[in-house]
Amino acid sequence: ETVFQPLLKDNLVAKGIVLSFITDFFKEYLVENSLDDLIALLKRGKAEDNLLDFFPSSKKSAEAFAEHFTKEGLLQLVQYNEKKMFEVKLTEMKSALTTQIAEQADVSEVIETVRHHMKEAKLPDVDVVRLLWDVIMDAVQWSGKNQQQNSNSALRQVKTWAKLLHTFCTSGKLELELMYKIQIQCYEDAKLMKLFPDVIRSLYELDVLAEDTILYWFRKGSNPKGRQTFVKSLEPFVKWLEEAEEEE
Known part of the structure; x- marks a missing residue:
């Protein structure tokens, strides 16, 4: 388990000797062991997060990593690394946004942060x-028992950041994904269960969700989780939408 660290001698890494050795080791190890076993071994050897250290400086990139191990038949390692990197990038973005929202940064600044991370990652x-x-939603100050207070806090937060959601919900498909996300969150958190129709209505009024998206979700697009409860809770609003549509 300590075999990895002594390998990281600059001259050996630079010549590609370490990469060649480690590649052969991975291939041999995976003959009789699973990828999970290999990852566990790398974790114990404190090498899981530093696999690029085995690469010569001219090849220390995600692209070179993918190209090398794909060529060597270790596609599962490439896929694992890509998934891990993706999760790291999402976490970094979430951390940056959490700070900005907590500090009540201007919405235009937050939009720029999102765009930067989307482009970079x-x-x-x-x-x-x-x-x-x-x-x-993480930034909402939830009350333990006061449902009305929770509702007001959540809706205030939605209103504050509606422009942010509007900027990135650029299609019906993404609007629907947002509805799924809200539905599942409300399903999994008891204090949010009754907030669903108010949140959806608010997002409609704030031009984040289109009428067509809401009607599609209501008629056939909702997630199975708590479907009946949420569809029923949205019925009055949908009825209002349909009547308004008929009047036009």
């Missing part, structure tokens, strides 16, 4: 939308 829109909702 190539983060998919859908993951960004889900993360934005998490960060916004």
